[in-house]
Amino acid sequence: FDLCQMRLLVLAACMWAWASADSLYSVEGTVVYPRGDSSLPANTRILLNYGKYVGFPREDGTFAVNGVAPGSYIVQVENVDYVFEPVRVDITASGKMRTRKISLLQPGAVQQLPYPLKLVARESTRYFRKREEWRVTDVLFSPMVLMIALPLGIMLILPKLTANDPELQKEMENMQLPKMDMPDMSDMMANFFGPKTTGTKKITGGKTGAAQKKKN
């Protein structure tokens, strides 16, 4: 008797398994496009698990992906012009649907969404970076230009200011700045290309004077 019952049970289990393996479901929903773009449905596909099942939206955006076996699927909209957020749909063996947000980092987290699906275009897809445009302000405020312009300004304006005030001029000349041990560029060039020039020292002295002024 026991054996018979067992057999029945097994049979029932088999029947159930057969029935559940054979019943397929359809995932339905709507794709919501930005307004005014009517050519979009013809360029859109709905992919379940990256193309295991495929669906196509109708002109009004509604779609049905048919023949889907029970399981868990990532539903994605394939469209060149817009970005859509993918969602996860779980189909139980009895055909119950559950929709939730995809959280790849925490697959266990559940944030439920309504079913039938509503897939809304998030933004238009950006494929390119913007090239930097040439702007006057960019050039003016670039550090190189500032570095050149500021000392230049000081160099031109300071002598004019000090020219009216002989006392200040004297004070500046007396100011002791630590002498830099930097080789002079023009000096080096001259040595490099031409014959040794005499009186280089004098020029160098003059230059350091100018440098002193600059520092102020």
Next chain:
Amino acid sequence: QMGWIHLVPCLLLISPVLALFEDQVGKFDWRQRFVGCPTQVSLDRSRGGRIDNILLTSKEQAVAAISLNNGEIAWRRLQEKNTTDDIPFATTEQLMVTVTDNGRSVRAWEKMKGGLRWSVWLSDTPSTSVSVGATGDLVAVVSGNTIYGIEGSDITSYSWKGVITKSDWSRVSTMAAGSSTGSGSSLLRSELVLVTGINGQKVTLTPIDASGLSSEGSVSISANWFDSERCLISRETLWCLSSSGSLTALPLSTSSKSTTITAKPGTLRLLSISNTIAVVGEDETTVFQLKGTEIKKVLSLPVAVDSIEGVSVDGDSEKGVVVVAHSIYNLAVYQLEKGSQLAKATLHSSPSRVPISSLLLSSPSSSSPSEFQIVAVSTDCRIESLVLDVKQTGEPFIEWTREEALARVSKAEMLDLPLSELQASIESEFEGGDLGIVGAFIRRVTTQAHQVKRWAIMTSHQLVALSSSLSFGRSGNLAEILGRIRKQDGVRATRSEPFERDFFNTRKLVLLTTLEGVIYGLDNADGRMVWRLNVDEGSTHFSPLKSQLGEETVPVYMQRTAVHPGLYPIATAVYKDKKSLETVLVSFDPMSGKLLSTRRTPPVKRVDILPKEINEHIHPLVVILKSGKVVFEPELPSDFKTMPLHVMDIDPETGSLEGSELSIVNGVGSQSKRWSGDLSFEKDEKAIIVQGKPPTQRVHSRGRVLLDRNVHYKYINPNLVAVASLDEIRQTLSIHLIDSVSGQIVHTGRVTKVTGPVHLVHCEHWVAYSYWSEKSRRTELGILEMYEGDELPESNIFDSLIPTLHQPKAIVASYIFSQGIEAMGVSETEQGATTRSLIMALPFGGLFEVTRRFVDATRPVDFTQEMREEGMVPYMPEIPIATEDMVNYNQSVYSIKTIKAFPSGLESTSLMLACGMDMFYTRLTPSGTFDILKDDYDTGLITLVLVGLFVGSYVCKRIVKRNSIKAAWA
């Protein structure tokens, strides 16, 4: 978790290197889209007789429309890929109705734009025998032994279904609406008729209408002539041709009676003329027409034809015109009324001698009644559109050609072009023998004279092109003219003849073998076809080889490259003859597509290329036959000696390995077993990927410098083979690394709770693999790196038979990849110094490039300030995917199967080709273009500034001079 967010800006700083600017679109890249090899084609005869599109379904599960005017894809919808069955379709005034997914899904597409009008799911059980008919709002589909009726325009389910009584054959036939031509017998009231037949017994006609099968209108006719294998429906008539050659016609009407006539045995071919059929025999072609209750022979040709198609002129079937393709593009047009030939044309320009599988013909328009538009689909998937004017003799005009075999690429190679004349002359100057002082001097002068001559010719060509481009634009401002000059420059760069190597060796020939038996040579500059070669011209015995893993492949080997001046290059493709089961080696010149030789051998087990070259720079092919014999192509010289070759075999079912040594002594090869091993697969485990390393691959640096200034030396074993095996039941993926020379299993790693699809890239000292994690239900990307240790290995050359100082150590990391992966490839550069990039084809059409710095097993989890200063990237579980990182921007490509990259002459630049349903080519610069100027480098502005400075200084000089003179006078 918060920690990761902090690090995002750090990542963002690195990633823009890969992104594209909008003005770079199409500069280095091109895309080609295909529809696949057509299985059913039809001309769209809607819109008042004006034909716009060719509607088709293809082997690659595409439903598409091609514009008849230019051959471009009007629209294309890719269906499910889980089946390889043909997609039958029927058309109505506005819709194209397809049955996909093994006869389970019916979809109606708008013929003009390809939008989905409605879709209906028929049943959960798949079936094989499928027929569809459609008219107006009513669609009838026969799937298995059930018929479904679908009515309406905005529907989600079928209106009715009925069971077809047991029969051998069942079809839905669409009657021409309001057709009054031909026999004139009373037609059935409805426009759709279900025709079923039982072999040798009877044929039943059942009218179909919106409410279902009308059983009272059903007619059964006893038909001992019926044979399901030998019958066709041509609109209003059922035709059967018995094997003995008697032709029977049965008009599909209520009062129908069959008529029989004796014809010659052959095959029936449909014509687009009502009540008309063609019988193609072995040496005769006949066209029959049913007139009333009589079958009349209206045309008889004393030859067999490849393909035949007819069309009625002015809607009158008796005035029909038939076009036949005698074997190979030998077209002839016949008039049915008189049975006379109207025109004959031969296509000399067409290179293929391939049978035509289907022919489409459009009736001439009223404005040009003598012009026929013909669309021919050949068995090698070439679609060609011709215009034939029957009043003019001579060749028909080819409007456009599509090469759909390119949607089934098996192997892709990029070959160096021959050296330019200039480079070649320099090469030959140094290659020639000793000539003495005078001889060498003369040679030197002549080569330089050649160079000058060549330069002069090139410059004059450029000037001519420039002047013509300028004269064409009559008006226009300076900017336009400059633009034109610049454009001219671009055209010259891409289309310049002769076909030769450019300075940076970025221009190459793309060699593609396809599973349809056609080999193509494309120019990588713009993707245009340079040549095509059908390897089995005339015969249809081509079939691809089967690899050990069961994949179809047509391998190709480069026996001699194009770098040897004076010697033509040789490439050899290998395929199987379907009939004789022999293996065929086809040698051709890959630069011109010229066939050089064809050799046949008994079935082979393996073909490979010998690394050493024999005389005239030829690398012989090593052919290991199934019998174990080793053959060389071409034969080796008798004194040829080389190091033994090592061959590894794997049984993909059991995982048993066998290594053998192929020794070559005095030009004779012999194979001997060296070792055997076992990966001990589980019961359901199967090897799915076996991948070695490309022999030409270079590794630039031997080690990785650690934070403490120690060096971790990479385990770079050129003989290493990566084997991925998957157990679908236990959901386990294993990655084995095996030394194919010594048989040592270097590493085995397992990932549990995963399934396919699995993709794998094996490169340098690392393996990257992707899989679907069943546990977390997401795609993951694994990276495995092999290191030898901290000590510098003694030898610079790796030897598998000498054990390494330490057992190689594996470092593994895995990453979350938020998309599916269809194919994976890796960039390749000349010296291997550039950081590599992985390229992945994503299911929604993008090609995503991610630098190896992100897919790195050594990204530190505990990130310190020191590491930041070193420029290391901290570990983050997810690989960010941004749409800006798609190398193909909005040029989506689908069903990509292979991604391959090839080095160019520039270390920074890798040339990438992705093949599948579509094809995409671009230049990759994984670390930016560090060795050439940026492509937006403003040469114009710099020139302008320089010229300005020169002019300015000159003017200043003059002014100063004048001023000083003035000052002297003052």
